[in-house]
Amino acid sequence: MQNRSSSRLVSDQSSNPTSSTNPKGRNRRRSKQRIVNSNLEENSHLVVTMADQRTMAQLLQAPTEGYEDAIVVPAITADNFELKHCLLTLVKNKQFLHMIKRTRMLISVISTRSLLP
Template sequence: RSNKRLVPNIVEPKIRTIEETVPMADRTMEEILQEPTKGYGEAIVILEILAENFEIKTNLLQLVQTNKFHGFERDNPHTHISNFKRMATTLKYRDVPNDAIKLMLFLYSIEGAARIWYEKKPPNSILTWDDLVNKFVNQFFPPSKTTHLKNEISRFTQRFEDTSGEAWEHFKEMLRACPHHGFSELNQIDTFYNGLNEQDQDSLNAAAGGNLLSKTTREALKIIEKNHKFVIQEANRMFLG
């Protein structure tokens, strides 16, 4: 088997070998400056695809392109990677590793600051899917951001205008925003409970038959979720009259 490597064409879902591109030494400086990210200069390296007649379907490309990551402050790279993987796994082809498919498709899923980040990566510097994920996440979700969000979670306090149900939704959103928060279920329940106002703490304690924290984590979560549903139902009933 050949050890040749392939690089994806950014414009079209077509695979080309490095040998098919014009050698860097034979290109003028003007050509190199005009096309700094094409062919030889790609950061992502894809190993040779052995399957015949392999192609990426247009509808999958369109799906990926409608769910782009821009690199805005509110964008979560963990969420993007998770959604992207779900889309990429819909394409299965014999003798084609799914990681290779993900590497081919990934460039279609980013733009703006995220695309600029990629364009600055050195040629042939991303060799595997895991390598790409690590570099991407570290750029747009650095350890300092994780630390900040973990501190926000640990300081959770129910907002004045929130019902206990709304407070629970807000707390869960905080957890989702920081996938690697490291809080156990026990710590999550304890933090949420102690962040509630006294009235809503009493309500949960009553639902628990005395003290929420005397329950197991599984029992406590069921009580909190049941209380959440009840609060929503009551709010809807009052709204509809």
Template sequence: MRTRRSYFPPTATIPRRSRKQTTNVVEPEFCTIVEMADNRTMAQMLQAPIEGYEDTIVVPPINANNFELKQTLINLVQSNQFTGRQDPHNHLCFFNKVTSTFRHPEVPNTTIKLLLFPFSLKEKHGYG
């Protein structure tokens, strides 16, 4: 009967690590302090740039002589006001359908939409 030891001759044994290990001490390298080119914080860097942007949506001036928004159109827009809990895509689809039914020859459709959009929002979001 052969034992495990007989398979490995004494010259082929694997040397074991010594129990006392040496610790490698790394000396820190002192280098000169280099100033950063941009000394802003991360919060400041993540803010969107505001140079060249207007504060709010500005409705262009209307040059039509007899233009007015009909009360029925305002009521129709207010019948489906956005509260923040509905799907915004569905709200915009409904708003586009309603505003596309009203046309005035001297006023662009985008101006009509800009005038009517605040009425499509609830009190917290718009005029409602």
């Protein structure tokens, strides 16, 4: 029985004679080219200035010009949402509160365990 890798090896060996030396078909690492030091000394004295000289805090501020009127909060009406039957059943049977308490308990257990070594 052949799996995918063995069937691939058989087809690769017939088409590529070097696959016997490299059976998995992986590329070998190539040696890096050496850097000539003479060019580095000449370029190290150059000072490059950015076109935009603002600080990072200024760049991260969100632009607000022209966007004030574009953000509109829609009015919430009675037809905007749908009540799910299973959620109503949970609330009616008072099982929903139990789920909230259990979630809080689990979060507290997880947070205390994460503080322990």
